[in-house]
Amino acid sequence: xxxxxxxxxxRKGVLEYCILLVIDGKPLxxxxxxxxxxxxxxxxxxxxxxxLLTRLKNDGLLAYKWEESTQGPPRKYYELTDEGRYxxxxxxxxxxxxxxxxxxIKEHK
Amino acid sequence: MKKTxxxxxxxxxxxxxxxxxxxxxxxLHMLNRHFGAAVEGQEIxxxxxxxxxxxxxxxxxxxxxxxxxxMVDEVIARMGKPEDFMESGEEEASAKAQPEEALTDxxxxxxxxxxxxDNRVLGGVCSGMGAYFxxxxxxxxxxxxxxxxxxxxxxxxxxxxFWIAVPKAKTTAQRLEMKGKEATISNIEKTIREDVKEVGDxxxxxxxxxxxxxxxxxxxxxxxxxxxxxxxxxxxxxxxxAVLIIGGIxxxxxxxxxxxxxxxxxxxxxxxxxxxxxxxxxxxxxxxVSPGAYTVSLIxxxxxxxxxxxxxxxxxxxLLFRYKTNNKLIGLGTFGxxxxxxxxxxxxxxxxxxxFGKQSSQTVTQKIDCxxxxxxxxxxxDDLYESLIEDHISLDRMKIAVVNGKEKMLGHPRFTIEKSSxxxxxxxxxxxxxxxSTEDAQKNVELIExxxxxxxxxxxxxxYYFLKENAKWRNQEVSMILKVPEGKSVYLNEKMTEIIxxxxxxxxxxxxxxxxxxxxxxxxxxALKQAPVQLTx
Numbered sequence: 001x002x003x004x005x006x007x008x009x010x011r012k013g014v015l016e017y018c019i020l021l022v023i024d025g026k027p028l029x030x031x032x033x034x035x036x037x038x039x040x041x042x043x044x045x046x047x048x049x050x051x052l053l054t055r056l057k058n059d060g061l062l063a064y065k066w067e068e069s070t071q072g073p074p075r076k077y078y079e080l081t082d083e084g085r086y087x088x089x090x091x092x093x094x095x096x097x098x099x100x101x102x103x104x105i106k107e108h109k
Numbered sequence: 110m111k112k113t114x115x116x117x118x119x120x121x122x123x124x125x126x127x128x129x130x131x132x133x134x135x136x137l138h139m140l141n142r143h144f145g146a147a148v149e150g151q152e153i154x155x156x157x158x159x160x161x162x163x164x165x166x167x168x169x170x171x172x173x174x175x176x177x178x179x180m181v182d183e184v185i186a187r188m189g190k191p192e193d194f195m196e197s198g199e200e201e202a203s204a205k206a207q208p209e210e211a212l213t214d215x216x217x218x219x220x221x222x223x224x225x226x227d228n229r230v231l232g233g234v235c236s237g238m239g240a241y242f243x244x245x246x247x248x249x250x251x252x253x254x255x256x257x258x259x260x261x262x263x264x265x266x267x268x269x270x271f272w273i274a275v276p277k278a279k280t281t282a283q284r285l286e287m288k289g290k291e292a293t294i295s296n297i298e299k300t301i302r303e304d305v306k307e308v309g310d311x312x313x314x315x316x317x318x319x320x321x322x323x324x325x326x327x328x329x330x331x332x333x334x335x336x337x338x339x340x341x342x343x344x345x346x347x348x349x350x351a352v353l354i355i356g357g358i359x360x361x362x363x364x365x366x367x368x369x370x371x372x373x374x375x376x377x378x379x380x381x382x383x384x385x386x387x388x389x390x391x392x393x394x395x396x397x398v399s400p401g402a403y404t405v406s407l408i409x410x411x412x413x414x415x416x417x418x419x420x421x422x423x424x425x426x427x428l429l430f431r432y433k434t435n436n437k438l439i440g441l442g443t444f445g446x447x448x449x450x451x452x453x454x455x456x457x458x459x460x461x462x463x464x465f466g467k468q469s470s471q472t473v474t475q476k477i478d479c480x481x482x483x484x485x486x487x488x489x490x491d492d493l494y495e496s497l498i499e500d501h502i503s504l505d506r507m508k509i510a511v512v513n514g515k516e517k518m519l520g521h522p523r524f525t526i527e528k529s530s531x532x533x534x535x536x537x538x539x540x541x542x543x544x545x546s547t548e549d550a551q552k553n554v555e556l557i558e559x560x561x562x563x564x565x566x567x568x569x570x571x572x573y574y575f576l577k578e579n580a581k582w583r584n585q586e587v588s589m590i591l592k593v594p595e596g597k598s599v600y601l602n603e604k605m606t607e608i609i610x611x612x613x614x615x616x617x618x619x620x621x622x623x624x625x626x627x628x629x630x631x632x633x634x635x636a637l638k639q640a641p642v643q644l645t646x
Contacts, residue, residue, distance in 0.1 A: 030160060045189020047140075050156045054149055071166065073120040076156065 011042060017095060018042050019052060020061065020080065020088045027065070027077040053078065061087050113175055119155070119162040123169065125176040132181045136190075143191035147227055157188065222430035223278035223287040224271075232272035240287050241430065263361045267422065273439055274423055275432050308336045346428055353425030361418050396504065396518060396582045398461055406457045412450035416443055465584060469550030470541040477534035477591075482566035484627060485534055487591070488602035489572045494519060504582045518580070519573040522559060522587035523610035526599065528630055529592035536561075536568075537590040543583045556580040559587050572607045593630040598638060600627045 015037075022028065022036045030049065037043045056062045061084035064076045080088065111126040116133075125133065140157060144150030164184050165176055225236035228246060235253055239246035256264040278287045311333045398406055420443075426432075479485060497510040498519075507520035529535055540557045544550030559574040574587040588610070593599055601609065601624045609620045614628065614635040627638040 030156060031163060034160075045193045046160060046187055047157060047189040047191070048194045050153045050160070051144070051194060053156065054153045058149060073159065073162070075159075 014095070015042060015048075016052060016056065017088075017091045019049070019056065020084060020091070023062065023078050023080055024085070024088055027067075027079040029067075029075040029077045031075075033078070056084070060084075118165065119159040121162045121166060123162075123165055123176055124174055125181075126178070129176050129178045129181045132178060132185075133176075136181070136185050139191060145227070161188065221287065222275055222426075222432035224275050225287060226277045232268070233277060234268055234271045234275065237275065237278070237287065262365050263358065266361065266365070266419070267358065270419055270422060271426070274426070275430075305340055308333065308340060311336050350425045350428030353421050354429065355425075357418055357422030357425055361415075361422065364414055364418060396509065396516070398457075399464065399581065402457045402460060405453055406461075409450040409454040409457065412446055413454060416447045416450075419443075463545045464549075464581075465543040466545055467547050467550045468541060468543050468584075469547050469554055470539055471551070471554045472537055472539040475536045475538070477536055477563065477568065479534055479563075479566055484566065484598040484600055485591075485593070486567040486600045486602065487570070487605055488567065489570045489604045489607055492572045492604075492607065494573060505584055506586055507576075507582060515578075518576040518582060520586070521572060521608050522570070522574050522589055524570065524589045524591070524605070524608040524612075525610055526591045526593055526612045526628075526635055528634065529594040531592075532594045533592075534594065534597065535592035537592065539588050539590075540574075540585070541588075542585040550583070553580070553583040553585065557585050557587060570605075570608060572604075593635070595630050595632060598627050598629040601625070 018037060018040075019033065022033050028036075030053065033053075034043070034046050034049055037049070038046075043049060053062065057064065057078070060081060062078050063081050064078045066074045067077050069075045111128075113124045113126050114130045116123050116125055116130065137154075137158070140154055141150075144153050161184055164187065165180070168180055168183075169176065220241060222241050223237050224233035225240055226233045228236035228239075230236075230250070235249045236246045238244070239249050242249075253264060253268070477485065494510045494512070494517075497512055498508045499511065500508075502509055504518070507518050510517050510519055538559065540554050540559070542550050542553035542557065544553045556577045557574055558577060559571065561568060561570045563569070568591075570589075574585075576582070576585060589608075591599070603624045605624050606621055609623065612620060612623060612635065614623065614637070615631070615633050616637050618637075628635045629638050630636075
């Protein structure tokens with residue numbers, strides 16, 4: 001079994017949740033999200049983020065607005081929609097359950 | 110010293126050196142192919158370009174003005190290649206299933222013909238063709254619409270053939286192939302030239318290797334032969350494909366014309382040019398096939414001839430465009446349809462042949478009332494139909510003439526002269542026809558119309574017998590025997606050549622030479638009257 005592949009699969013599973021988590025609260029633009037995710041080593045290459053952002057937006061979980069920038073062209077700022085917030089809550093709950101489940105199994109040994 | 114370009118990425122201007130430019134272009138190209146031409150893919154690409162632009166801005170602020178190869182490498186490493194993106198979803202999954210080099214080594218992919226579902230109007234055939242030939246789709250569509258009007262319905266058929274035969278580009282890899290390395294004429298030429306060059310090289314190798322031992326020489330000779338053979342084969346395959354396509358389309362046009370023009374609603378359309386005959390295959394069938402069987406046989410013939418033509422067209426396009434086909438079901442179905450048509454046609458034919466199984470005849474004997482006259486003058490009425498007859502069609506002895514837009518079946522009767530056993534002129538008119546029973550044959554006999562008239566000593570024959578309207582052709586024939594008593598004479602007018610048939614005479618003269626003369630019945634048979642007669646008529 002390929003360890004790297006398994007790791008990537010696990011990361012992939014929670015990546016969407018993390019993106020929603022990062023954006024929650026204040027509008028962010030792609031580079032901010034990348035900084036956040038790179039710092040926590042959630043993504044390896046930045047190209048991964050863009051298809052996900054577009055898909056979350058098309059699924060109605062995210063919305064964006066254009067904002068002028070002091071350097072360079074206008075930027076896309078993403079924020080959560082109501083549906084996105086609901087989704088985030090649900091995913092959060094299920095994430096907590098998962099973590100709890102893993103913790104319990106580990107302690108039970 | 111390096112050449113630099115000025116480029117615009119997502120609204121910002123950059124200077125970039127040549128190597129870096131090419132690398133960046135390849136990278137963006139790869140991303141473009143990966144994400145596809147759909148709205149979503151384009152949006153992703155724009156976002157990525159915006160990010161690349163931002164990274165370049167960061168890098169070029171501190172004194173360095175020109176983007177270099179290394180900087181592009183850094184950016185690519187940071188953004189990642191398509192295969193590094195962690196993605197889910199069916200499309201990406203199937204794209205991943207394709208060999209990885211298909212994505213990275215796009216330059217080497219042979220182009221294949223696909224239907225382009227992203228830019229389709231109907232089945233995406235035109236847009237796929239456009240991608241294949243590097244032609245603007247709009248131009249192809251205009252050509253197609255024009256062809257729609259000029260090709261007697263062939264264009265839609267060809268379109269449907271492509272629609273069925275050519276697969277739709279579904280995965281990223283297929284879309285890559287669709288726009289892969291060009292396979293246009295110039296490119297085909299290029300590959301052939303490369304092959305030819307290879308042949309030249311192997312021949313040179315062969316020549317230069319004179320010092321080598323015999324076995325390598327033989328091997329190299331084998332190389333020369335195989336590479337020559339390969340070039341010849343490739344050229345032949347391409348030529349063969351082209352010939353098949355041209356032949357297929359031509360026969361399709363001919364065939365559809367023959368089938369379709371027959372229907373009245375097709376008459377007078379812009380597609381009806383250059384077709385000078387008013388009688389066609391469907392019209393012809395109508396004359397001897399019974400109505401129920403007519404439709405069946407027409408459809409069966411269409412399928413029987415149409416499918417092989419389409420097959421030829423299909424093989425031709427496959428040889429030229431090298432697209433993949435995956436539809437065994439359609440192939441089997443088509444073959445089944447063809448067999449069914451063949452069986453249907455055989456059944457119908459056997460049935461129709463039955464319509465000719467029995468013969469019946471009817472002979473009417475008429476006394477020619479001319480006791481006083483010594484000579485009977487025989488002539489025919491004017492031939493009104495000669496110019497109306499379709500010369501290229503004949504059903505045994507009968508022909509088809511088009512009179513006021515209606516088709517009429519007619520034929521020359523056969524006229525001969527024999528000795529009368531009584532002292533009177535007698536005319537025997539024998540009408541014959543076939544049918545599936547004697548009664549039916551008799552009915553068909555009664556559909557024959559034939560007229561002659563007598564005025565004093567002159568007999569005027571119609572040059573044709575006709576079939577009544579809607580009568581089917583059942584081998585109807587009319588023959589006449591004029592019985593001439595001994596000592597009496599007949600004069601054959603020049604016009605009689607049309608109908609006289611094998612009149613026995615003592616001179617052994619051919620029918621054609623017998624006209625314009627007076628013939629007297631003698632105990633030995635019909636004899637030429639020696640003294641030339643001045644006609645006072």
